[in-house]
Amino acid sequence: MNYPKIGIYAGSGTSHSWLWFVDLFEKAGLFDLVFLDEISVQNNEIKALDVLVLSGGDTFAVAKSLGPKGGLNIKCFVEQGGTYIGSCAGAYLPMNSSKTPLDLFNFADVKITNLSKTLPLAEIKTCKFCTAYGCDFVFHPVREAVCLKTTPFFDRENCFQFEAPLYGGPGMEALDPSWVLAVYDNFTPKTNFLTSRKIAEKTLIGNAAVVRVPFGQGFFHLLGPHLEHPGFKQANQFILDIVLAKTPFLPKTKPPHTTPRMAGKEAKALLLSIRRELSNSRIVAGSLEFLPVQWLIGQKTYEPQKVRVYLESLWKRLGFLEKTKMLVVKPGLGETITRTAGRTTIELRRIKQLIDGQKESLKTAIRVFELLHTLSISFFDLYFATLSSGRGPVDGEDNLPGKSTGRPRPIGNTLTP
Amino acid sequence: MEYLSTDKILIIDLNTAGVEEEELDESLVTQKIGGIGITKYLYEKYQADDPIVIGTGLLTGTTYPASAAGQITAKSPATGKLCHCPIIYKVGLEIKYAGFDYIVVKGRSEKPVYLWIHDGVADISDAADVWGKDVWQTTDKLRQFVGDDLLQTMMIGPAGENGSDHAQVCYNHWSSPDRFGFGKVFGKKNLKGFAFRGMGMIEVADPEAFVERSLEILKAVKENTFLEKKGIAPILTALGEEGLHEWIDPIVHRHSADYFTPYATNTALFLDEDPGAVKESKIEEPGILVSDIHALLAFKKQGLSAIDAGRALKACAKYGIDPFAVAELSGNATLDGITGSLESIKGEIDIPGSGIFSPWCPRGPIFNDFDLSGEEQILAWWERRQAISMIFGIQPMFSLMCPELTEENMLELASMGTGIDLTQETLDAVVRDICG
Numbered sequence: 001m002n003y004p005k006i007g008i009y010a011g012s013g014t015s016h017s018w019l020w021f022v023d024l025f026e027k028a029g030l031f032d033l034v035f036l037d038e039i040s041v042q043n044n045e046i047k048a049l050d051v052l053v054l055s056g057g058d059t060f061a062v063a064k065s066l067g068p069k070g071g072l073n074i075k076c077f078v079e080q081g082g083t084y085i086g087s088c089a090g091a092y093l094p095m096n097s098s099k100t101p102l103d104l105f106n107f108a109d110v111k112i113t114n115l116s117k118t119l120p121l122a123e124i125k126t127c128k129f130c131t132a133y134g135c136d137f138v139f140h141p142v143r144e145a146v147c148l149k150t151t152p153f154f155d156r157e158n159c160f161q162f163e164a165p166l167y168g169g170p171g172m173e174a175l176d177p178s179w180v181l182a183v184y185d186n187f188t189p190k191t192n193f194l195t196s197r198k199i200a201e202k203t204l205i206g207n208a209a210v211v212r213v214p215f216g217q218g219f220f221h222l223l224g225p226h227l228e229h230p231g232f233k234q235a236n237q238f239i240l241d242i243v244l245a246k247t248p249f250l251p252k253t254k255p256p257h258t259t260p261r262m263a264g265k266e267a268k269a270l271l272l273s274i275r276r277e278l279s280n281s282r283i284v285a286g287s288l289e290f291l292p293v294q295w296l297i298g299q300k301t302y303e304p305q306k307v308r309v310y311l312e313s314l315w316k317r318l319g320f321l322e323k324t325k326m327l328v329v330k331p332g333l334g335e336t337i338t339r340t341a342g343r344t345t346i347e348l349r350r351i352k353q354l355i356d357g358q359k360e361s362l363k364t365a366i367r368v369f370e371l372l373h374t375l376s377i378s379f380f381d382l383y384f385a386t387l388s389s390g391r392g393p394v395d396g397e398d399n400l401p402g403k404s405t406g407r408p409r410p411i412g413n414t415l416t417p
Numbered sequence: 418m419e420y421l422s423t424d425k426i427l428i429i430d431l432n433t434a435g436v437e438e439e440e441l442d443e444s445l446v447t448q449k450i451g452g453i454g455i456t457k458y459l460y461e462k463y464q465a466d467d468p469i470v471i472g473t474g475l476l477t478g479t480t481y482p483a484s485a486a487g488q489i490t491a492k493s494p495a496t497g498k499l500c501h502c503p504i505i506y507k508v509g510l511e512i513k514y515a516g517f518d519y520i521v522v523k524g525r526s527e528k529p530v531y532l533w534i535h536d537g538v539a540d541i542s543d544a545a546d547v548w549g550k551d552v553w554q555t556t557d558k559l560r561q562f563v564g565d566d567l568l569q570t571m572m573i574g575p576a577g578e579n580g581s582d583h584a585q586v587c588y589n590h591w592s593s594p595d596r597f598g599f600g601k602v603f604g605k606k607n608l609k610g611f612a613f614r615g616m617g618m619i620e621v622a623d624p625e626a627f628v629e630r631s632l633e634i635l636k637a638v639k640e641n642t643f644l645e646k647k648g649i650a651p652i653l654t655a656l657g658e659e660g661l662h663e664w665i666d667p668i669v670h671r672h673s674a675d676y677f678t679p680y681a682t683n684t685a686l687f688l689d690e691d692p693g694a695v696k697e698s699k700i701e702e703p704g705i706l707v708s709d710i711h712a713l714l715a716f717k718k719q720g721l722s723a724i725d726a727g728r729a730l731k732a733c734a735k736y737g738i739d740p741f742a743v744a745e746l747s748g749n750a751t752l753d754g755i756t757g758s759l760e761s762i763k764g765e766i767d768i769p770g771s772g773i774f775s776p777w778c779p780r781g782p783i784f785n786d787f788d789l790s791g792e793e794q795i796l797a798w799w800e801r802r803q804a805i806s807m808i809f810g811i812q813p814m815f816s817l818m819c820p821e822l823t824e825e826n827m828l829e830l831a832s833m834g835t836g837i838d839l840t841q842e843t844l845d846a847v848v849r850d851i852c853g
Contacts, residue, residue: 272538279536283614284564352564 003032004050004243009090010377011037012370013061014054015300016309017088017167020228021053022380023313024236030243031388035377038065044073051083051243054090056167056226058298062089063101071104078107079216085242088169091222092138094213095170099134108213108220110179113171114139114203120195128168129194131299140168141200143192145232146225148209149185153178161185162234164209164225171224172208182210182238184224210238259389262327262334270334271322274379277341278318282311284348291355295365302369307348310372314379321386328385333378340375347371418443418518420622421475421834426459427517427539429532430466431606432524436539441518447837451475451518452808453501454847456490459521460499466523467492469602471504471571471611473518474810475831478510478619478676480631482638482822483812485676487512489571493597495582495766500597500773501851503806503813504571505708506683508588508613510676511569515615526607531559531572536615544609551575551735552587553702559612572610573600574737576759580604583742583762585733591683591706592734594777594813596766600737622836630830637821638679643784648672648684649710652814655784658714665713665723668692670704678812679819683708686727705731708814709777715744716755725752732756741777742766770796771852774803783818804848 006025010018025033036045036052046052052074054062066074074094078084086093094107119137122129130139145163152159174180184204187193193200210227213220221242227235262270288304295302321327347368354361418424418441426439449455456472463470470490477484487509493500504512512520516537526541529548533540547555552574560568570589577584577600584600587593603610621627638644643651648669650661665684670692672681683706686692690703705727707713712733716726729752733740736759746764749755769780781795789795799817806816809827816822824844832839 275536276538276540279538279615280563282616283535283568286616287565287567349562349564353561356561 003030005032005034005048006030006051006053006243007034007036007046007049009036009041009052009054009062010373011039011041011062012065012373013059013063013089013298014057014373015089015302016306017056017226017228018053019309019313019376020226020230021055023230024228024239025243026384026387027236028240031384033380033384035380037373037377038067038070041066041073042069044076046073046077046082049077049082051085052077054084054086054093055228056088056090056169058300059089059092059102060099061298061300062093063105066104067101068104074105075107075215078218078220081217083219083221083242083245085221085223085239087223087226087228088167091170091172091224094220094222095172107215108211108222109175110208110211110213110222111173112138113173113207114141120199122194126194128301131168138170139195140166141193141195141203142187143167143194145188145190146184146204146209147186147188148182148225148235150182151180153212154181154210162232162238163188164227164232164235165229166225169224169226170222171204172211172222174208174211174213179211179213180208181212181221183207184209212242259385260329260331262329263325267327270327270329270338271318273338274341275318275322277338277345278311278315280345281341281348282308282315284345284352285311288348288352288355293355293361295362297362297366297369302365307368307372310376314376317379317383321383324386324390326386326389327382328389329382330385333382337375337378337382340371340378344368344371344375418446418835420620420836421479421831422446422619423513423516423518423537423617425517425537426519426521427534428463429520429522429539429541430524431522431526431530431541431608434526434541436541443837446475446835447839448843448847449850450808450831450839450844450847452477452810453488453490453804453851454808455519456488456501457499457851459519460490460492463521463523468521468523469599469606469608471512471520471522473509473513474806474808475835476827477810478513479621479830479834480628480677481809481811481827481830482631482635483675483678483815483819484810485509485678485812486806486810488807488810489586489595489599491597491599491602493599494601495596495598496768496772498772500599500775501803501807502586502593502595502597502599502775503777504588505594505675505812506569506588506591507567507676508569508571509810511613511615513619514617515613516617520611522606522608525605529578529607529609531609532611533563534611534613534615536617544607547572547609548578549575552737553590553735555609556590563612563614565614567614569613570610571613572737573603573608574735576600576736576738577604578609579760581738581760581762583739583746583766585737585739586610587734587737590734592709592712592730592740594709594775596739596741596768596775596777598739621834623833627830627834630826630833634821634826634830635679638819641784641819641821643818644679647681649682649707649713650684652682652779652783653710653714656779656781661714661717664717668704668723668727673706675812675815678815680815682812682814686723688724688727688731702731705734709740710779711777712740712744715741719744719750719755721750721752721755728752729755732759738762739766770800773852774800774807778803778813778817781817783814785818785820787820800852801848804851805844808844808847808851 096106285307452474456470472488487504529544585595670687674681687704747758
């Protein structure tokens with residue numbers, strides 16, 4: 001039994017929502033995860049993947065950092081049979097666009113329905129309502145949970161509804177109706193209207209929420225809402241069905257027997273250093289949450305709460321590493337993690353001092369979020385390498401969800417109608 | 418020890434800068450329960466190394482009413498006895514949330530250090546930047562360094578560094594119940610103090626039942642009419658002192674309570690700002706938080722105005738010296754005389770009863786009489802009540818006010834929360850061991 005090798009993009013321009021994909025795949029027992037930044041995509045490390053995942057953030061910043069090389073490599077990856085899953089910003093990225101640098105990623109002939117020359121009236125004035133798009137505006141009529149409905153192109157036998165949260169993702173019109181796997185069907189009691197209900201309905205209801213665009217031998221899956229959000233289990237299962245739909249996965253080479261291991265005092269010292277700096281960072285990050293500050297980085301607004309989202313994602317996994325007898329650590333990775341964690345603490349403390357002194361903190365905040373990405377990628381490399389090493393050989397035990405036949409479940413017959 | 422506990426005892430050797438952890442064995446809790454039941458045991462275990470033992474009560478940081486307190490156990494240079502001092506405000510519970518139930522500090526450091534305890538990590542940190550600074554400067558500097566204004570500290574000031582017999586371990590910016598000269602013990606070890614911060618969780622064996630029962634007890638507590646009052650003046654009035662309200666009310670800014678404690682046992686006085694001002698003060702350090710009712714009363718009896726008494730308390734808190742000792746021993750009746758005498762305070766303070774519990778707490782019941790009469794009965798009751806509150810981690814001043822906080826319901830909640838059957842017989846044995 002092969003597991004899919006899944007790459008999660010966590011490079012420049014991404015926000016914190018890629019962490020939800022980490023949680024989702026870990027809960028499903030899919031531990032063969034690779035964490036990518038723009039350099040690794042440009043170096044074509046995605047060639048060996050089965051699935052590439054790109055979640056939310058600042059689409060323009062993501063495109064700029066990936067550049068032409070990154071765009072070309074993503075194109076080739078999908079052409080040659082890879083599965084791309086993009087939610088929110090990751091959905092906007094491969095859509096056709098005339099705007100630089102998005103025009104490096106024109107792979108999917110899908111239009112967005114929340115684009116307007118004149119900005120609709122905002123019922124709630126929030127910085128998350130719209131983004132400039134050349135002379136036009138991409139606006140967001142609602143936030144929070146919306147109701148989706150699958151189409152016969154997802155499952156011929158059953159159409160069913162499920163909820164997922166929308167945080168700035170697109171409504172879509174696909175060139176070919178057979179590409180549409182789910183549509184926006186309704187709003188929920190938790191839907192937060194940023195415009196009038198009439199405009200929201202016109203923009204979203206009946207339009208595509210999830211599309212699957214064929215491209216060469218592979219597919220671009222564009223998800224408007226964040227189906228990977230941990231609070232929406234049915235939506236999570238939808239993603240797993242996409243991931244597991246394509247079998248067999250690429251043959252894997254077994255990890256070499258010389259993969260570095262660390263145990264005993266050395267491992268304990270490394271984990272203590274990580275705990276120390278994560279704790280120091282968490283403490284100051286917690287205190288920042290009391291302060292009325294936000295940072296506009298590129299096109300996205302970041303609040304102090306987002307800092308702790310990263311830190312808590314690492315913190316909750318530290319206990320497992322501390323209980324395990326053996327760490328799998330590439331050379332230099334331990335030093336990278338402790339050095340980056342230490343720098344993160346220093347910069348967070350600097351932000352606090354700047355704010356207390358009523359000084360500008362944007363540049364430091366940008367550095368902090370860059371450090372958090374680097375720290376998270378390094379930490380997850382350690383974590384998932386160690387986690388995977390506890391499993392049997394690549395073609396050994398099978399603990400995928402729904403393992404009645406030992407094969408991945410086909411799409412569409414696992415979600416609860 | 419799975420419940421109501423971090424399961425960790427921290428052992429710090431200042432001689433070697435060594436940091437070790439031991440598991441808190443359930444059998445120790447079964448025998449000694451918690452708080453000073455266990456800090457005494459740990460002191461005796463490491464006695465040869467002249468330790469300071471920091472502890473938390475078994476109920477500290479839970480939803481049991483007034484479960485606010487930690488404890489310091491050490492040999493007092495003032496009395497020569499093994500003494501126990503409560504850790505109040507929000508400091509006591511932060512110890513547990515920072516990841517440890519008990520901390521043993523043995524030996525002496527070559528250079529001044531402080532202990533930064535956070536999320537299960539114990540860092541022996543260089544105190545060069547804060548040695549020589551007063552308590553307020555130290556707390557502010559560490560809060561700025563760590564980046565969190567909610568950092569909880571136990572620090573000594575110049576009094577402890579210089580070996581004053583009445584040096585006090587202060588909590589955050591404020592004076593503490595330390596009447597034992599523990600500040601001198603810290604100073605001798607080159608230990609500036611502790612900083613605590615943590616986001617730990619406390620697991621409870623039967624959480625729904627625990628919370629439900631806690632709220633029942635809290636509801637009974639709130640039937641007391643004394644809860645309509647607030648702050649230190651009503652306490653002193655209840656103890657028979659006259660004229661407190663007239664003397665202090667003009668400068669009272671607000672009252673505050675320790676963690677989950679229904680009565681506000683602390684009063685903030687504004688000395689340099691209109692206490693009625695609604696806007697945030699632009700003056701740095703405009704006042705002082707007072708919890709030491711006897712020290713305040715002693716300054717009043719010297720003839721000081723309320724503002725001057727507040728300034729004297731502030732000077733003592735900054736210098737890190739027991740303000741009651743200063744009031745009793747300075748021999749001065751003016752603010753300048755008192756503050757000028759801080760470096761030279763000498764003499765002895767009477768500590769009642771067995772001399773092992775701090776007389777910071779009034780020596781008898783407050784607001785309720787607990788059906789007691791006669792000085793002997795009251796003192797025996799007081800000693801037992803101090804021991805009980807420091808075993809379970811109950812705010813000691815509040816435990817003297819509230820008959821609804823009974824040994825039975827403390828045992829009940831402790832058993833419910835830990836899943837261990839803790840009996841009255843065990844509690845009696847622990848109290849006997851502590852009190853002699």
